[in-house]
Amino acid sequence: MGRFCLWKVAACASVAAIVAPPALAQAPTGDAPPPEAPPAAAPSAGTSYAPADFARFAPRNAFDMLSNVPGFVIQESDTERRGLGQATGNVLINGERFSGKDTDISTELRRISAANVQRIDIVDGATLNVPGLTGQVANVVTAATGLTGNFVYSPQIRAKRTPARLTNGEVSVSGAIGRTELSASFRNDAFRNGNAGPERVFTPDGTIIDRREEELTVFGDQPRLSATLRHSFENGSILNLNGAGGIFHQDVQELGTRVGPGQPDRFRDVTERTRRYNYEFGGDYEFGIGSDRLKLIGLHRFDHYPFLQTLIQSYADDTPTLGQRYSQILDETETIARAEYRWREGAADWLFSLEGALNKLDAENGLETYDANNVFVPVPFPNATGTVEEKRAESTLTYGRPLADNLTLQASLGLEYSRLTQSGPSGLDRSFYRPKGFVALAWKPSPDLDVSARLAREVGQLNFLDFVASANVSGGTVNNGNANLVPPQSWDAQIEATRNLGPWGTVKGRLYGQLISDIVDVVPIGETGQAPGNLDSATIYGIELTSTFNFDPMGLKGAKLDLVAQFQESSLKDPVALVYRAINERVKRRLLLNFRHDIPASDWAYGASFDHYRQTRGYRLDQDFLAYNRPGPVGVYVEHKDVMGLTVRGSVDNIFGTNESFERTFYAPRRDGEKLFTEARDRYYGPVFTLSVSGRI
Template sequence: MSVRCAMLCGAALALPATAQAQAQGAPTPALTSGVLTYLPADFARFAPQNALDMVRQVPGFVIETAEERRGLGQATQNVLIDGKRISGKSNDAEAALGRINARDVLRIEILDGATLDVPGLSGQVANILTAVKGLTGNFRYNPQIRARRTEARLLDGEISLSGKSGAFDYTLSLSDEQQRGGNAGPERVTDGAGRLIDLRHEVLIANEDSPRLSGALKYQGAGGGIGNLNASIAQSHSLVAENSRQGFPGTVDRRRDYRETEKEWNYEIGGDYEFGLGGGRLKLIGLRRFEHSPSLTRVFFEYGDGRPDTCDLFARTADESEAIARTEYRWKGGVADWQVSLEGAFNTLDNRSTLAVLDTAGVYQPVPLEGGNAKVKEKRVEIALSYGRPLSGALTLQSAIGAEYSNITQNGAGGLNRNFLRPKGFVSLAWKASPRFDISAKIEREVGQLDFYDFVASVNLAGGNGNAGNPDLRPPQSWNVELTANRNLGAWGSIKLKTFAKFIADAVAQVPIGATGEAPGNISKARLVGLDLTGTINLDPAGWRGARVDINTIFRKSRLHDPLTDEIRELSEQDKSTIDVNFRHDIPGSDLAWGVDYSRYIQTAGFRLDQTSQYVEKPGDLGAYLEHKDVFGLKLRGGLSNLLGMNERFYRSVYEGRRTDPIAFTEDRSRYFGPVFDVRISGSF
């Protein structure tokens, strides 16, 4: 399937872009001044029920996952609604689009982000223009059944209501993101010479329920004032349980019971208000987030020879908070767009951890855990000036320059108080080489986000290791370079090719702490380069009416000097490649559609100072589905995945001390979870 799609993609790049009309309702955008405009009628053959259904069918366009970012600064998602960034921080593009009824969509514009007065955007951006006409609603229900060892997922879904009252638009949503997972299989353990020393059979269950209630209110005043208010409250209860039967001639038979639970709740409330002031527009933004996360991990061993049971317990309660205040003022100076922004933020982590072991009398005895209790606080101020203008009829510039000051304080073992002043900014250019071909380039100086959990000590009972905690962490910085080319193929579809590189200073990797400990710490530099190919090939012009192929592939290559051995290796446990190929056929003259999709994900090896590991999925996930677009007004889709019998493989080599010492043992795990059947029922009203 993937070879066939690659051949079609290569052929399409060689085809001329024609104005030939696509047969049987394939999306046919209007092209005006470099903007591709899709109307609701262009998506009729897909029977969309919300804006997300439409955007997913835009040829060659993929909604980018929101990046974890510091504060509320530059835009990172490639979706706008009514020309504005999606309000809020945890409100991602897919969730927001899924709550917009298809009847409220006026049109979808695809254009280059550098041509807009929204700092941070570059490359293809989708702008969804809407007009709320009355009370509407959307719902989806996604049950799933796995063939083996996993209870059915029965409560995954969402229902939302949207409406308008005077100058106010409102949305209310209730959802549950439910996961039910599980697998089982053997694990072989060999010593440093490759001799088999243990056999294990393991069964894993992984469940999660995340109900969320969220609401949004938008105000459009007669005087030009625009306001947004967003709020959400959610829970997330998760369980990971692994049962293992272990034994081998010459060893004691054992039963290992691993259990990890977390019961989190969180809320977010934020808003913004924009109004005209002195020839420009002033925008005031505020946000408050809080998360309470108690968790407990237990590893219990029962022995076949009658010796006392053993058990380790690691408990942690963490409270995280974030408060942000931001102001932006933008104005027009001739043909140029200007914006000055000022942002202040206060982030905290209050972490309390305990470790205990079961003694021979059956009593849990506490174990000292230095650095397990700590408070981390960051105060940050950022100022930036943005400037954008057309340099010619086909060339547009967007730029920003600024600086960030932060104060990071840790209270607890080895606590520190440090200050950082870091420059940041970017320059991007968008060139419309022809009506159907454009190129954009961007150079950016970025300040990275630290994980506050890296500052405190933790224990990983599942892997038999832990982190000592490192209060001396510094935020990483990087120079980022992107070059993107978009080729509209007319009736045939669209192709996008993006190359990117990131040159990181103060990169984060596992480093030695003391004689035997380790924790995330800074190394001098690292490098990441990659290639992203996205495209849609419509097969209508070739005579296969209603058929299309969508391709999304990303390849990454990283490089750093290992902090222990100084050898060249890749970043630990990072995305290395992702391949998604989807074929869809909307059968002309009917309400039926069917499709086949294939995906494969590859991750780099994991590196700790005393071990290496590798997670592998082979041979990838192949699935097929059948969709009916009108079952008593509902859209019904049934699919079967994992048709190739993909296994989850995991390899781990543990050394006698550091990775410079001989290997003590190696684990080779293979787990199978069988076919997966899922149903999606969706509708609107």
């Protein structure tokens, strides 16, 4: 009853805030506000923001500009799904979706210099002839002339035990030469992380049976080169080419000491090593056929992913040293061909698409253990090597038209075919036919209110790695692999409303729900094994609020508060306990607050942030676990927007010492049996100091 009331109050409050007229609300005038004031118009269908609207933020690129559109939060496209399919995310560039996969939209936006942004239009996805988009969508319109460049350098130091991060930065160029627009960037997302703290192991009655002190260090670099080229022909044809390639190197070490009654003292050393590289090349060509348009899209990508995890545990007495090692080498390829044909009949827009994709994963996993001479020797690891291939095709027909001056309909109907084959003793060859589609409405009942609704039938995708056996020697878990997995399907529904509050800002609310069949969760395999598998059904529902509140009407000129709040519930029937519980490791609640004050008539700004995130518990057949931070990190920063032409920001994050915590409970033989013991850790990582220097080149 309490949970139901909480949801009622949250939903009613959000609807009231969006629909009720604010006391001092003003309709957008279309005039650009002075540089020291925030944009007066909140995002709504047809609302545009000019570069002058962002002048007080001194943006260097399109990402900086879009990040400061009131009430708008950039949503990345779903780059994990196989194929391209219909558009995802909520950002277009010059009215087009980005056809790459390994390069996210944030990287693409950072490559576009602010000097080359003509305007940013905020529209409802249902009003566009780009199937898949829903709710508020940003279209970044560029008008490049000449070449411009940007750079950012962000060294970082942690207060505790972790070496300085000195290699994080990006340099990019963009512009136009004649009818050709191009952009390129080199970026290294470096990270130097770590934490340390105690872990206690105790029985159900609270008796401590083991005490541990552990220290974790994580070093990584992700250098990546990416580029795009767009050429507009005199006959109206458009050619887009994109490419990207990079490496991901990560080294992890966890050192620990363990003491407990009746046990020898132990020293534990866990190391992980990743040496990964990938590349992608793609493009599209759009041209006219009479009054219609045809776009041809192609993409090929490759990912080589070797991983090695080693556990060495030595003892203070003459107990033999324990050694385990898990190795994994993955090679994944994807090749996509897609065609989109667009035409118009009267007030209606039509689009027919046809796509084919070939996906392949070669997995070679191995498990080794120490012998009597402390030498690693292979041990039997069934179903750990194999090849999974998928041939997938889909066709969709999309129809859109205005039903009234303030009401637009978009509908799509499609069919997906996939053939999954797996090599090895337990390999299978299966085919699936799945219908998919959606109906979306965009309604603008008043100049200050936009409402959209969407109902969709979606077909999910499988993680090919779940088909083969894998292990985690640090956590002591093994997945047996499951060749009988089938893709999940779902009915997805949402309603979204955006309210312009005039000079006060904007507020957006979204209610959503999912009914999922064949959801993937951990299921029993044989008598004692476990692996990802399908369960009959699951539900997800939630509410999300996104808002920007301006303090100008209260007399604090140039100040704003951005807020994102999400509350989500989920349910499925547990395959062990046979009771309903939440889905494994899904978001439960999130609260993100960002305050910024650009001091009028100066180049100074300062701000603060708070990020609280909590997810549901994770479940295996013999354990459950939860990772969390409490309450969440708080950060502050000071920024000067003109230090010899550069923007310099100094920030301190986690100033109140939020720790990284984890707890895990073990059962025998499974979770419906006896509770054995619980591990609970609390690791401190301390304040994080970052200096960011950005400018034009």
